[in-house]
Amino acid sequence: MSIHLHxxxxxxxxxxxxxxxxxxxxxxxxDRHAEEYAAGVTDSISKSWDSVNELYTAADVAGTGAEGPWTLPIYGGRPVAHSPEADLGNPPMMYMDPPEVSRAADFLAGVSFDELWTAVGRGLWGGGPDEALFRQCHLEHHESLRGFYGRAASAGHAVIKVVWA
Incomplete structure (x- = not known):
């Protein structure tokens, strides 16, 4: 089964x-994902977005777990409610307003992937055949999200997030 955070x-x-x-x-x-990705207005993560979020929680050095900029890139924003009459197959969505997008962009621009990986990366990996490939995948997600949020913040845009299953 394919599942994506878009x-x-x-x-x-x-x-x-x-x-x-x-x-x-x-x-x-x-439906236009490839075109929109090339234009820089979209991004997506297949299946592993929760571990990307866990990587970002390593930035919570105080250990508060409370809402902070590290929570914004993956799960930040507010849920978009649907009416009781809506089709239950409607996907879950989040809405980030432009100030939240800017905070996410600032966080991603200022955080060191290497430091995050040193703090929690091996724990995310959990063993398996190729730690280097796992790390590289997370680095690519991080760099892609950093570019996406940076462009969105520069344009003053909001961000919509949806889970496609």
Whole structure:
């Protein structure tokens, strides 16, 4: 089964705070994923986004676990509610406003992947055939997210996140 966390940057004025509308918008964006990725307005992570989030929690050096900039890139934002009449197959979505996008971009620009990996990376890996490949995959996700959020913040965009299964 394929499952993805899909990120899409968009001007806040161009979106509606409506689950049905956003689901259709994001489905259309998913259909054009390759084009939108090339344009720098989308990103996605297949299956491993929770371990990318765990990598970022290593930035919580105080151990508070509380809301902080390290929580923004993957799970940040607010849930987009759908009406009780909505199809239960509608995907879960999150909405990040432009200030949250800027905070996520600042976090990603300022955090050291190597330091995060040293702090928790081996624990995420958990053994297996190729630690270097696992690390490289997470580094690529980190670099891709850093570029995506940086572009979105520079443009003053919001970010919509959706889980496709």
């Amino acid at each position: 990120f899409r940057a968009v001007a806040e004025s161009e979106i509606r705070d409506d689950h049905t509308w956003l689901a259709a918008f994001m489905a259309e964006a998913w």
